[in-house]
Amino acid sequence: MNRLSTPAATSFSTPWGTHDLTRFPEDPREQLRAWDAADEYLLRHLAGEGDSAQGAATDLDGRAVVVLGDRWGALTTALADHRPTGIGDSHLALRATAANLARRGAAPDAVRLLSTRDTPPGRIDVLLVRVPKSLALLEDQLHRLAPAMHPGTVVIGTGMVTEIHTSTLRLFERILGPTRTSLAVRKARLIFCAPDPALDPGPSPWPRSYALPGDIGPASGRTVTNHAGTFCAEHLDIGTRFLLGHLPTAAPGDRVVDLGCGNGVVGTAAALAAPGARLLFVDESHQAVASAEATFRANLGPDAPAEFRTADALSAEAVEPGSVDLVLNNPPFHSHQATTDATAWRMFTGARRALRPGGELWVVGNRHLGYHVKLRRLFGNCELVAGNPKFVVLRAVRR
Template identity: 35%
Template sequence: MTTAVLEFPGGRLTLNRPGTDDPSLRAWSSADELLLQEAFEHLAIAPDSRVLVVDDQYGALTLGLSPFSPDVVADSAQLGSALALNAALNPACAAPERVFSWLQPPVGTYDLILLKIPRETDYLDWLLRWSNGALKQAGVILAAGMIKHLPDRSVDVFARTVNVEKVSRAVKKARLITCSQGEASLDNWPGIWKGYDLEAPGARVNAMPAVFAREKLDIGTRLMLPHLKPAIESCRPCARVLDLACGNGVLGLSVLAIRADIEMTFSDVSSQAVLSARSNVETAYPDAKASFLHADGISGEQALFDRILLNPPFHEGGVVGDHIALRLFEQAAQNLSDTGRLIMVGNRHLGYHKSLRRYFSQVRQLDANPKFVVFEAWRG
């Protein structure tokens, strides 16, 4: 992890960015700096404001605004552990007692909402519509993002959902947008759920806006699907299977189509992914033995799994690499039964055949195309 010091109007923060040793990768961006600066100007006039921070990444916004006791909601389960890590480095900054997610969002209304602009157009639309409902009538939304990461048609999304009061000039490749409450809401908005029909098991697979590949089956998963049947049919009765980084739950749904007795667990770092997988399972297999976890990887508190299915993410906050996959490989190796197997698909250029061998004594290639490779791995 890399450590650096953030200076902002409220003081200084020492912040760690977990998961990387690259000193050029900080635990905050210029967008965070803009949000903190504008928030402190606003709160100097209205210090009793009720404040909400949405999708903070490593805790810069939450800890920087700790004197104002903000509520915090994030789609990613990573924020909780990042906050704990960085709060320990900044004893004067109190971490919130709870980080809300979209599984259980905060209630009530706020005077000031700080919003990190996501990369996904539909998720930005969803967030702004949700924020309209969470904002007091005279409240303010401060939204900021790195210009190169702003989603397509973001200008149109802001125009149709909120009242844009001011757009800042570009500052260190970031931009801040100040908004007041708009009329757009989530009620009857058709963009909440999008999906596709899955040929086998013949189910409709829907997902919320923050979920990867929600409108069509991604080609890596498509390559992996035919290899589930032999992997699952060889399991013991009532075996435990984990769909890790489950997204909309397509892998786990396919398992349930093969074996109704499987005890299926769906886990994802995204709360909207967990909501999506749960909705899909409850619709297609209401009697399934299924559980749903919002978690950053595998907690280690679960019983061991007979099969772990994985299509690992290869980017995080604009950083592309294998650091997430390596952590998940290690956790998978620690949470498989003696006869357990990991079945995974990954980008060919990331060389997972080498990294898997750090954690598994046996690695077998099951399939490949020019972009993706499917592997089976076990401890031997």
């Protein structure tokens, strides 16, 4: 079957045509769509349809259009004829956008895709914002994009009602200018903001740093750097803390992966405990990988050997099979608003592929998630290393 016509794709009808969209990685069993009512609402407004538009379409022709935070490429794909620039933190979202553009038949140079760490465009005439889960990420990105805006820039945000709060609106207003919202339609809402060049929001407060507790092993008292949107950017999360208390010590020369590295605390602790180990930090968030690199360099120096990659778990693009001795993992169990074990499963299968025979995967997770069942099914073994009423640390060996 042609991968660009997988059963996972769903048809998304827009004023700019109907497009088959899918998430990434593509999975025929995927039940979640690559678009929602918030995407629909924004596109209908741009086309001059619906009550919020009051019959006036937004002129996109020849204008510098930027789409920030497109979840799976629905907005960018629909507007591909206007040659937008897409900016996102998620590697998976950017890959999905590229795949959906290819499925649509868009020219390779029709859309420019940037990460949140790339240099932003120098001019923005229309900014379309898919409101992210992280208010900190929104804050940082608005600061980064504000210099490219002018009084005539059209700024429209979109999200589900549960994703847009008073604090969200205050952020737009404080950094860009006067802000208002639309009525809710199918539990989605729009945000309208008029940039004010006279406004001085000051510098972005990101990245931020904090000192680790003094009782967590080799990383005790060390400094952690967090770029906006990184998980637990203000303090050490309790799952990671539990893993740090039971961290294995790698042998000199071992290749160790901090999988889903976040701010890199786990991998940095492993490197401090075993100076001869070779570290690889992997996350699907560009902000997280930048945080991990900053944390590692601050504690081990600018010349310490380590690799930093933005990728989908430990897929073939991230690391060659059979090349890893130890994988350390604290998997997430949320994807946007959905609770799911799909990410953990991809991490576990990718770890098994990457490990050499005898290599080990160490996982910390909430006790109730039952990761031991999945690990036994995948590896044929799973050992409980440590546990408390909330968390377990599990060890699986590649036979």
